Amino acid sequence: MQHRYLPTTEQDRKEMLETIGVSSVEDLFQDIPQSVRFQGTLDVSPMLDEHGLLKHMRRLAGKNADHDQYTSFLGAGIYDHHLPVVINHVISRSEFYTAYTPYQPEISQGELQAIFEFQSYICELTGMAAANASMYDGATALAEAGALAHGATKRKQLVVSAGIHPEAKQIIATSAHGLNLEIVEIGCKDGVTDLEQLAAAVSKETAGVLVQSPNFYGCIEDLAAIEPIAHKDGALFIVSANPLSLGLLETPGALGADVVVGDAQPFGIPSSLGGPTCGYFAVATPWLRRMPGRIVGQTVDRDGKRGFVLTLQAREQHIRREKATSNICSNQALLALCASVYLSTMGKQGMQEVAELNLQKAHYAAEVLTRIPGVSLAYGSPFFNEFTLKLPETASIRELNERLIGEGFIGGYDLGQDDAALQGHLLVAVTERRSKAEIDEFAERLEAML
Template sequence: MKHRYLPMTEQDRSEMLAEIGIQSVEELFADIPEAVRYKGRLPMSEALDEYALLRHMKRLSDKNADFDSHISFLGAGLYDHHVPVVINHVISRSEFYTAYTPYQPEISQGELQAIFEFQSYICELTGMKVANASMYDGATALSEAAVLASGATKRKKIVVSSAVHPEARQVLKTSAAGLGLEIAEVGCTDGVTDLALLAQAIDGDTAAVLVQYPNFFGCIENLAAIEKLTHDAKALLVVSANPLALGVLETPGKLGADIVVGDAQPLGINASLGGPTCGYFAVAEHLMRRIPGRIVGQTVDRSGKRGFVLTLQAREQHIRREKATSNICSNQALLALCASVYLSVMGKEGVREVGGLNIRKSHYAAARLGAIQGVKVAFGSPFFNEFVLKLPEGSDPGAVNAKLLKEGFLGGYDLGKDYPELAGHMLIAVTEKRSKSEIDEFASALEGCL
């Protein structure tokens, strides 16, 4: 009989106890002092049959406020974008969803080709020469970029804009602590990095300047000006970019970036209540040998047929540990495939169209919400699909969001959690999925909550 799970019978239990030479399960805990052992029964129900258990789990899952049950205006790093149905069809094929980073790569030609296509797409989007097989997520990709920059420049100072995602900055600080890197944060003016403060922060020990494009507030940074300040000090420019925005914005590569990283979640990857996502990592050609993780290369076999191989593996800690440039030795192959399928089915014009829809709809929403009495758009800088709203004096974004939730909306992100100076401000995200009627309904609901 084929089981969906492995059952445990009393006979199984007795045979295992006899095999290890004890009489009861309690004997396994003999080394734990009686005083610290839990006495009694854990507060849980009796065993449920399969049907009852499925109903119970369904009731629990229905308590989630997700993109199916609520209209989302929440972004801050994870977005409610359209995911073409073909993506789930492709990644549900067993040869893909069971795939891991190939350690005997030549026999995994299909997986290697999928990764190669991902790398090629990322290079085209970012304007960079080389991309790797993907990273775990955008935050860890950014910290890896800082580590690479320090190793390449032999410097220890990392200058990062406070408009970079707060969680990414936390990951960066964690990595920096172990490697002895100094982190210097630069503040913002009107929603973008303050260039005067940035110029003061950059010095001869600066390894890299890290900025986000568009930044955490949705505003578009002046990369050309930041590039000049960075390269004048012979530091590296690291840009964390929303890949969907790169369909309509100038590529960081053309604006002089040395390293471009980011999260591929906007490219056909479901938010999945918080993850997993997929990071990408692209560099200028002179940094190719320092790039963390895997690179898939295209070659030909002895018959002259096109083939794919893993290349530059010797940089990784499982091959030459003492010379490793990173502890990354795996990648998000399945989610990178999502991004590749998304970009292939959307095409260049489709990505541009989606980017344009994000811009137009978010700007309509900003005008509509900014017209509510006591509410105003906080910054005047150009933005992509997110913007900051200043609520009326004394308003609590957390309380407002609780009311919006009851109205069927996922409200904006409370910026006061990460930026005390922005207490009473909300970060609103508007993607291509939001219709004019949904935006109008949200505006009415927000006005009612205030």
């Protein structure tokens, strides 16, 4: 069968071996004792031709419970949102999908402009003064925000809400360990950060107060009440926000946040089995020079024409080495482009309408699901497009989700996986893609199983 590429030929191997001065590939391993070398043939599947390999991969892909074949009520950080078809057309252009972080502004103006637009959108949504060119994902962005607070205040303590996504908390802990920071976790009351406990924990040793809103349980935090507590002793107020919720909610910037981070996955980025996604990072003016990652700036050339450049690079490790603000040196430019195309396609009104649909459908679903005997809302706090249900004590969420898959539904997230105190609690996400009929059928199937 003809190959679509040129594999290494025997002549290629011969010439390479001659160039480096050995007679065989075996000679390359002569420093490894025979006693520890693997003898024989590796236990892997036999070689497949192109047709056989494609067939095999399609069969494997067919095992996935994707959003096209199944109705999803699973969120917990990755959501089934509408993906405008124009996004794929734009990001499939070779100028974008082959481009790495642009170092040469004279040949990367399109890429730089796309990133600049992304930064501008993030500033509009968050109410912050400046945003960077993106981060790896929302969780690492939150950890970087904690590091920024430490660098800005020279303090050694981070106060973290228990309502933050557990995976993000793990990443924060890893980052804090390397920086020798202490983490103080604040519990939740009725699904949101316990303000009394928070006020008692924040002190002159606190570098930053980290919260997520809507939080991992779906509840909207009272940022206006948290802000004075965070700032009373000079700590930074750091908010991780679902950016889609900002189509309806007041911006964290207007509520006093110093740093706003999050994941741009709701903006036209497919779930892709959990990633990759794209983190955003925005700051108030005092912290601009401490912001990690790349920043694209707008300028004019010598003819007065609009142009774009990478700016404030003196913060970065390839210039400042160990004194850099962060060790992140790249960004998710292609996925940030997804977000930019999504936001430009939807516009301000479209963003508000999509956010409104998420809110209304989630509240309708909560109303319908809590009609099931023994099922109730776990918390009374306001929520956006995700909420926590308390199921009957006899219910096994794992078994329920396995049975729901058989019925064509991807069920909610089992919160008992992360917290033993939340056994029997189901986190349900409802986006604009869910219809009334789907919500009603999901409730019927769940009731029958319970």
